[in-house]
Amino acid sequence: MEPAPDTELELLDQWCGGSDRAGDLLLRRCFPLLYRFFINKVGDATDDLVQQTLIACVRHREKILDSGAFRMYLLKIARSRLYDHLRAMRRRAGHVDDDFEQVSVAAAGTSNTSRFGRAQAAVQVRDALRGLPVDLQMVVELHYWEDHSTAEIAELLEVPQGTVKSRLRRAREALEGNLGADSAAVDDMLGRARPEVEAEVPEPSQ
Secondary structure: OOOOOOOHHHHHHHHHOOOHHHHHHHHHHHHHHHHHHHHHHHHHHHHHHHHHHHHHHHHOHHHHHHHOOHHHHHHHHHHHHHHHHHHHHHHHOOOOOOOOOOOEHHHHOOOOOOOOOOOHHHHHHHHHHHOOEHHHHHHHHHHHHOOOOHHHHHHHHOOOHHHHHHHHHHHHHHHHHHHOOOHHHHHHHHHHOOOOOOOOOOOOOO
């Protein structure tokens, strides 16, 4: 019988101990999740933010190992890197407000990406998502693209579950209006718009 594969927590510990093989395996496991998290929010800055997120995992290794929940902690770090990136863009544009329950990635000045497939229906949905406030876009994508429950998203975002449910409802209402579709149709469109990971996995670094 083949031995069980190393867990992500074990790979992180081995990578921090100097194993390049563990770093490569960890990146390959995590890249699809991080790619989907960033790609429709920051476009061509995705690879850089994926690397920043993984480097932060190394710095916060002890906290992650103690948490026992690697992917949840990974997404918390990714959210922090996203906010930092958007704040920096808005500062360069002369804005000082950082209310991401009101500001969208489109308003923050991030560009879309040519790395997506160009199926018109999917492009339309992704553009509509980019027009939502960042915190609403995040909730929708985590729910529909990563199958997270509202309770899991609440833990990740460190907000009450009722807040997540409210954001999800507001986002769906906005998407229904922007896409001219009913609730069932929006559900189907969101599922079909889930990005496929076609990008080359970058080399891990510490």
